[in-house]
Amino acid sequence: MSKGCTKLKLKLSTSHLIHFLMATHKVCLSEFWAVIHVVLALSICLVGSETETARRTALFIFGDSTVDPGNNNYIKTIPENQADYTPYGQNGFFQGPTGRFSDGRVIIDYIAEYAGLPLIPPFLQSSAKFIYGANFASGGAGVLTETNQGLVIDLQTQLKYFEEVRTLLITELGEAQAKELISEAVYFISIGSNDYLAGYLGNPRMQELYQPEEYVRMVIGNLTHSIQVLYEKGGRRFGFLSLSPLGCLPALRALNSRASDGGCLEEASALALAHNNALSAVLATLEQMLKGFYYCKNNFYDWLLDRITKPTEYGRSSLKQNAWGLSLSIISHTHRFKDGVTACCGTGPYGGIFTCGGTKNVTEYHLCEHADEYVWWDSFHASERIHEQCARAIWSGPSNSVGPYSLEDLFFNIERKHTIADIADYPKDQQMIY
Numbered sequence: 266m267s268k269g270c271t272k273l274k275l276k277l278s279t280s281h282l283i284h285f286l287m288a289t290h291k292v293c294l295s296e297f298w299a300v301i302h303v304v305l306a307l308s309i310c311l312v313g314s315e316t317e318t319a320r321r322t323a324l325f326i327f328g329d330s331t332v333d334p335g336n337n338n339y340i341k342t343i344p345e346n347q348a349d350y351t352p353y354g355q356n357g358f359f360q361g362p363t364g365r366f367s368d369g370r371v372i373i374d375y376i377a378e379y380a381g382l383p384l385i386p387p388f389l390q391s392s393a394k395f396i397y398g399a400n401f402a403s404g405g406a407g408v409l410t411e412t413n414q415g416l417v418i419d420l421q422t423q424l425k426y427f428e429e430v431r432t433l434l435i436t437e438l439g440e441a442q443a444k445e446l447i448s449e450a451v452y453f454i455s456i457g458s459n460d461y462l463a464g465y466l467g468n469p470r471m472q473e474l475y476q477p478e479e480y481v482r483m484v485i486g487n488l489t490h491s492i493q494v495l496y497e498k499g500g501r502r503f504g505f506l507s508l509s510p511l512g513c514l515p516a517l518r519a520l521n522s523r524a525s526d527g528g529c530l531e532e533a534s535a536l537a538l539a540h541n542n543a544l545s546a547v548l549a550t551l552e553q554m555l556k557g558f559y560y561c562k563n564n565f566y567d568w569l570l571d572r573i574t575k576p577t578e579y580g581r582s583s584l585k586q587n588a589w590g591l592s593l594s595i596i597s598h599t600h601r602f603k604d605g606v607t608a609c610c611g612t613g614p615y616g617g618i619f620t621c622g623g624t625k626n627v628t629e630y631h632l633c634e635h636a637d638e639y640v641w642w643d644s645f646h647a648s649e650r651i652h653e654q655c656a657r658a659i660w661s662g663p664s665n666s667v668g669p670y671s672l673e674d675l676f677f678n679i680e681r682k683h684t685i686a687d688i689a690d691y692p693k694d695q696q697m698i699y
């Protein structure tokens with residue numbers, strides 16, 4: 266409704282402008298058409314920018330340390346689940362450590378930036394406002410309640426917190442506007458690694474109870490349920506970070522007693538792969554089952570494995586625009602990754618003993634000079650440079666590794682693509698509930 270009004274207003278002012286130009290300038294016919302073209306182009310730009318600034322798509326984040334912006338600073342947990350001490354956050358983007366498990370930003374900070382949003386605050390930060398979204402993620406959290414139980418905000422509790430925010434938004438904005446915000450928002454979910462690492466491989470009892478494939482089914486079953494809960498609450502646009510090759514985390518490489526050459530721990534990577542494949546199948550099914558369900562899933566597993574095995578082929582890239590306005594990604598030779606195996610911050614083989622400041626049992630740690638040159642920041646977590654590059658890939662990503670929608674589509678292009686699909690697939694009178 267409001268969008269229609271905006272367009273009408275612009276149309277009126279366009280024709281007024283043309284009349285004004287005709288009257289004041291006595292233009293001949295060809296000049297008149299030229300003017301119309303210019304004015305039309307102008308009004309299209311106006312419509313574009315007006316909708317973008319007026320309506321910003323909110324971002325809600327659920328997950329673990331890959332996307333925790335500092336929720337764990339506010340809970341009683343163990344040093345392994347916290348990152349609110351130096352050298353975390355050392356690279357200068359933030360004033361100091363924030364609780365992010367990185368030398369600086371994490372993936373969702375970049376996604377917020379690309380979406381034109383401010384940094385999305387941790388839900389537990391008492392002063393936070395949630396008009397652009399909220400981040401519920403907690404380092405160490407898993408899909409299953411049993412994973413690191415009592416030490417993290419598990420996914421079910423994250424969903425409860427989301428309900429609190431939803432209620433708050435309804436109070437603040439009114440039912441209609443809150444509903445619109447919630448249905449247009451993007452829900453970014455990055456979780457599962459801890460279910461397989463701490464929850465399964467680190468938990469002999471679980472391994473006795475469940476075969477690996479049964480366990481994966483249980484994790485995926487609960488994750489699917491959580492997605493459906495969010496859908497029932499009004500969520501429609503979902504982004505997923507798939508699991509990385511978990512066996513190649515420095516901590517797991519260091520544990521791999523069988524490989525004297527320092528290979529990845531294959532059991533861990535196999536669980537991650539099984540999880541990713543099952544999630545892909547579930548998402549394709551949900552897309553068929555749930556009206557208006559849109560998602561973006563990337564292949565973070567292969568993406569990261571490439572950088573782990575061939576670090577020097579990737580690196581800090583800068584976007585340059587060519588003469589046609591196309592953005593080209595240039596990797597300068599001096600800014601390539603140098604190490605895909607060892608943690609920048611840690612100790613022992615591959616920096617795989619998880620210690621990097623704070624009050625961990627092993628207090629001595631080694632810190633590299635240039636975190637930018639490392640795929641891994643600490644024994645479990647990627648460097649800011651990896652977060653940035655991954656965010657860029659998933660934002661606009663090549664369609665062979667990101668799909669069916671990119672995150673940029675979810676934020677800005679769903680309505681346009683949705684309309685095109687409508688014309689192609691549906692009879693005119695059939696409306697999709699959105």
Ligand SMILES: *[C@@H]1O[C@H](CO)[C@@H](O)[C@H](O)[C@H]1NC(C)=O
Nearest residue numbers: 409410411482483486487490
């Ligand atoms: C969810 O996980 C619990 C264990 O936390 C399990 O008992 C239950 O069967 C799982 N649900 C689904 C739908 O897989």
Ligand SMILES: *[C@@H]1O[C@H](CO)[C@@H](O)[C@H](O)[C@H]1NC(C)=O
Nearest residue numbers: 343344345619624625626627
């Ligand atoms: C650290 O030390 C405490 C107390 O000695 C012990 O309970 C805990 O399991 C240790 N943690 C790790 C990760 O080794």
